[in-house]
Amino acid sequence: LHEMSLMSEVFEIINQTVETNNIRQVKKVNLQVGRLANVAPDSLSFIFGILAQGTKCQGACLMVEEMPVTANCLTCDQEFHGEGFPLICPACGSRETYITGGTEFRVASLEVDEEVKSNN
Numbered sequence: 001l002h003e004m005s006l007m008s009e010v011f012e013i014i015n016q017t018v019e020t021n022n023i024r025q026v027k028k029v030n031l032q033v034g035r036l037a038n039v040a041p042d043s044l045s046f047i048f049g050i051l052a053q054g055t056k057c058q059g060a061c062l063m064v065e066e067m068p069v070t071a072n073c074l075t076c077d078q079e080f081h082g083e084g085f086p087l088i089c090p091a092c093g094s095r096e097t098y099i100t101g102g103t104e105f106r107v108a109s110l111e112v113d114e115e116v117k118s119n120n
């Protein structure tokens, strides 16, 4: 499953952060997912729930922010938001464009409880 392998990579990054910073509990994960990342956002929370079990992310909330498609025109150098394919430059009508955004799949930020070094 495509989403499963992407989320596994995300979890590796989160776990590294958790270990480096002595984080006690992750409360919220803010994920940025480009519209071209080819994932179903709905399935991400489900997979997140499975992978989070037994980790510091258990019970954490997953927020998915969908990132728009952006492109640059090779003809006139205009940057624009792509609403559909083929990507056509709104300034000059050229189809000679290259994609600059919309393929993201990354952790934007974490909300956490820091480790408290005391015995209560």
Ligand SMILES: [Zn+2]
Pocket (backbone or CB within 6 Å): 073, 074, 075, 076, 077, 078, 089, 090, 091, 092, 093, 094
């Ligand atoms: Zn153009």
